[in-house]
Structure formats: structure tokens, C-alpha cells
Amino acid sequence: MTPHEHPAHHPLADGFLMRRRYGNCIDGQEQAPRSEAWLPVVDPATGMHIADAPDSGAADVDAAVAAARRAFTDSAWTRLRPADREQMLYRLSQLIEEHGDELSAIETLQSGKLRSIARAVDVGGGAEFVRYMAGWATKLEGQTLQPSIGFPPGVQYHTWTRREAVGVVAAVVPWNFPLAIALWKVAPALAAGCTVVLKPSPETPLTALRLAELALAAGIPPGVLNVVCGAGATGAALCGHPGIDKISFTGSTATGKAIGRAATENMARVTLELGGKSPLIVLGDCDVERAAMGAAMGIFFHQGQVCTAGSRVYVQRRIFEPVVAALAQIAQGMKIGSGFDPETQIGPVVSSRHLDRVLGHLDRARAEGARVLTGGERSGTAGCFIAPTVLVDVHAGMQVVREEVFGPVVTAMPFDDVDEVVRLANDSPYGLAASVWSNDLSAVHRLIPRLQAGTVWVNCHNMLDNNLPLGGYKQSGVGRDLGRAAVEGCTELKSVCMAV
Ligand SMILES: NC(=O)c1ccc[n+]([C@@H]2O[C@H](COP(=O)([O-])OP(=O)(O)OC[C@H]3O[C@@H](n4cnc5c(N)ncnc54)[C@H](O)[C@@H]3O)[C@@H](O)[C@H]2O)c1
Ligand SMILES: O=S(=O)(O)c1ccc(CO)cc1
Secondary structure (H helix, E strand, O other): OOHHHOOOOOHHHOOHHHOOEOOEEEOOEEEOOOOOOEEEEEOOOOOOEEEEEEOOOHHHHHHHHHHHHHHHHOOHHHHOOHHHHHHHHHHHHHHHHHOHHHHHHHHHHHHOOOHHHHHHHHHHHHHHHHHHHHHHOOOOOOOEEOOOOOOOOOOOEEEEEEEEEOOEEEEEOOOOOHHHHHHHHHHHHHHHOOEEEEEOOOOOOHHHHHHHHHHHHOOOOOOOEEEOOOOHHHHHHHHOOOOOOEEEEEOOHHHHHHHHHHHHHHOOEEEEEOOOOOEEEEOOOOOHHHHHHHHHHHHHHHHHOOOOOOOEEEEEHHHHHHHHHHHHHHHHOOOEOOOOOOOOOEOOOOOHHHHHHHHHHHHHHHHOOOEEEEOOOEOOOOOOOEOOEEEEOOOOOOHHHHOOOOOOEEEEEEEOOHHHHHHHHHOOOEEOEEEEEOOOHHHHHHHHHHOOOOEEEEOOOOOOOOOOOEOOEEOOEEOOEOHHHHHHOOEEEEEEEEEO
16 A cells, blocks of 8 residues: 555655554564554544554563563663753654644544644643653752651761652553643653553554654663553553553543552552543623633533533523523534644544443433533534533533533533532532632632642633643542652652661
8 A cells, every 4th residue: 555545644644644554662663462453543533444553462561561671670771860861851852843743643633633732732732741851850859857866875867868760650541632641641750760661542542652753763762661552451451560660540530440459459659640520610700701711611622522621610690691601602603623624623522432422421411301502412424523512400410410521511500609619519529620710819719728629720721731730639530640749750759767
């Protein structure tokens, strides 16, 4: 097959997508899976089968973990200075940016996301985060502490702590921001001096494989970043592997719990970034148009496939009707189409399986009595498109209010006073994020500590910052991505006590 015959070839994909089959990246080499099994990668906008990636088995996972272990214990990587790791990460960030057109085209093809989002978040945000983490390689520090030991009399002690790389990190990531979230795991691990086995989602393996090639081009030694592709069984084999020191996972709460149990068996350290059902709270003093636009962006960004999506909107009763009417009008006017079309505002959801899952939520919501203000159904008959949906007449007991839909679906409820909205907002097993919309500074400050959420945004939503830790309260997870917390999460804290 010549490049131009390849059905998925996109001129901006720069050659990487001219192939049909991809191997894993283990020890710096592309390797066909020992399992000899493959999974299709499908463009959700067209249904076109664009490539096959490995469905790796236990032997592939063993090989990748062994390569990562060798690289961690006995390779050029271990002899590098932090400043050398900083340089390599910096070079990697440059390469990601230089290949931004290609990477964003691959991302749009495999996940359907808007090219502008792939460019801004996965590529631009991802590269910036790698650069930010490069800086941390040289800034990890322990503490010198005042010793309190007084025994035996006359002996003095010098006591301090040091941070050391935790070892081999398993990074297991979802399909919603495949490159960005992979980098949120890989960059802190490498900054700390760890080595990594990355397992991308079976829906979106291609940017992870390209990342492994770019890491080698950046001078990161073979074996330091390995990629094994596959589905849940591959992830389970990796997370249950005794050679893994730390698991950094982003995905659903159900999978996170299974991983937590597997990690306990080997006492592997964990960071678990899990699901969410984030409340977006609009106080009565808000400007109606601004609040409606904020709510629309909070839920419809990336078709609602964002773990922090503002999927439960609570509006103070005196402005409920106009805010919800304006929100529905914005939803109705959004242009649905291919992620490659610069006019598109709503692309497809990631797969036909996910399309069915979201439509199932909508059917159940209607059956439970929710009223559809706009949307509520599939858009068109080809591709995985769902019309942006606003649901009202909902209550806290409904499935659509309690469960993560992970699609362009928002529920809107009125509230009368702040105590009531605090109760409603916190009435969830999740606690990932929340936003408050108001110009009443006192009210906002009083509300922030009452919300059980890892992140609270004020007059904005979904705004991530490399310096700000990201993670959840309650069943939204354990540990934090981003910020200093992410790199420290890839270290062990060693205490030293020296008799002098
Ligand atoms: N908290 C966050 O920062 C954050 C960010 C993005 C997405 N998410 C969550 O991710 C979910 C959507 O992504 P998804 O559908 O890919 O999630 P998922 O849990 O189905 O899969 C995530 C990853 O785990 C792998 N996996 C599946 N079963 C496994 C097992 N038993 N052991 C090890 N690995 C396994 C998958 O192959 C995939 O790579 C949503 O619930 C969303 O809220 C959370
Ligand atoms: O919470 S996540 O789904 O990981 C996520 C990714 C990107 C952005 C960009 O604003 C927000 C949330």
C-alpha cells in the first residue's frame, strides 16, 4: 500500500500515519507484540479503521518492565546528572512543539477531538508541562532537621532527608487527552530519575508511540520510556507486575479501585486520577449571559469528555430560568462536525461504544422524568456525534445527576440559599472539581472551604495550571498530577541519621 492509498493518511500526519500496523516500543526498539494480537484504531468521525496497534500480552509487559528495570538500575540514565535530565526533557518539549502539526493531526484522527484542542492542550499544554517539569529535575530537595535524640549521652547526631527516584513507574492513561495526560505522568517520572512503562488507551495509542520515538530523538536513553499498547488486560498485567514500583493512573473510578487493589499486593505506590461529577454553582448576582457562556464552556468543551466537566449546574433561583434558557440557546447554536473543520465546536465522542453509553444515560434520564431543553439525541447517522444536551426537572436521586456521563450532557437545577447548594454540590461520591460564579467576594471565600473538591475555580472552569496540583477528594482519586506534588510523587523520602 502506498502512502496515498492509505485510507487514514492525512497530509499533516507527516508520514507516521502512512503505516497500517504499529509495534510496541520496548528498550528503544519497535517490537511486534509477542501475543501476535492487534486492536483496531478507528476514526470516530468517519468510522474508518485507520491502524492496528498491539493488544499486548503478559510476555510483552514482562519485556517492557524488564527493559525499564535495566534502564533504572544499570544504564547511562542512572549516571546522568539532574541537569542532564533537565536538558533532555527540555529537548523533548521542543520536539513535541516542532511536531505539533503531526501530533495534533494524529490526535484528531484517533480521538475525534477538535484539532484546535489537540493543538492547544495535548501539544501546546503538553510541551509546556514537559518544560515546566524539566525545571524540577534540578530542584528536588530534602531537609536538614534538628535532631532530638539524646542517647547515648555525649553522642551528637546529624539528621536529614533526601528524595530518591521511586523506580519503575507504570503510567496507564485514558483516551480523552491521550498525549497531555501521558506527559503528565511521564515528565515528572523522568524529572525524578525514574523509568517508565506507558500503557495508552486502546482507542488512542498512536501519539504515545510517536512520543516514544521523540523521546529517543531527544537523547533519552533506550529503556527509559517504554510503551506497551493494549486494553484492560494489558493494563492489569502491568499494574499487577511485581517489577513496578509506582502506578500513575488516570481513568474511571471502577478501574482505579481495581488498580488500587492490585497495587496493594506489591505495595506499589499509587497516584489515581479518577472520575468526576463536578458542580458549577452560579450565585444570584451573576450576569446571565456570562454565566450561561461559562456553563456552556464548562460542559461542552471536548464534548464533555473531560473529567472535570461542569456536568451539574446549580443556579440560584432568581436567575435560573434566564441562565438555563441562554445555556440551551448556546447549545443549540453549536456547530457539530469533524474535528479537522476549524468551524466545528462539537466533534464526535471517542467511539461507537461510548456513543451508546452516553445515549443510554439519556434514555434513562428521560425515563426518570428529566426534561430535554435541547439535544438529547444522536446528531446525524454517520460518525459518533451527540447533540449538546441540557436537561432540567432533574433531582439529586437520578442516575444522570449521580453518575459520570462523560459526554455533552448537563443537568441544571435551581437552589435557594448557599447552605442548600453546598449540600447539593457535595452530595456525590466524587470530589474532583467545582466552580463558583459570582462577583460577591465574601460569598465566594465563604463557599470555597465548604466544597469537597480537589480544585475550586472561581468565574472560570476547566482551567489547569502546571503549578497547581490536580486530583480528587473522595472517590475521585488519591495523590495529585501536575505541580511539585507530581514530581515528589515519583520519589521516596529517605531519612538519614548520622552519629557524629
Ligand atoms: N481525574 C482525572 O484527572 C481524569 C482525567 C481524565 C479522565 N479521567 C477519567 O477517565 C475515564 C475515561 O477514560 P477511560 O474510559 O479510558 O477509563 P478506563 O478506566 O476505562 O481506562 C483507563 C485506562 O486504564 C486501562 N485499564 C482498563 N482496565 C484496567 C485494569 N483492570 N487494570 C489496569 N488498567 C486498566 C485502559 O485500557 C485505559 O488505558 C472517566 O471516568 C474520566 O473521569 C480522569
Ligand atoms: O481533567 S482532565 O480531563 O484531565 C482535563 C484535561 C485538560 C483540561 C484542559 O483545560 C482540563 C481537564
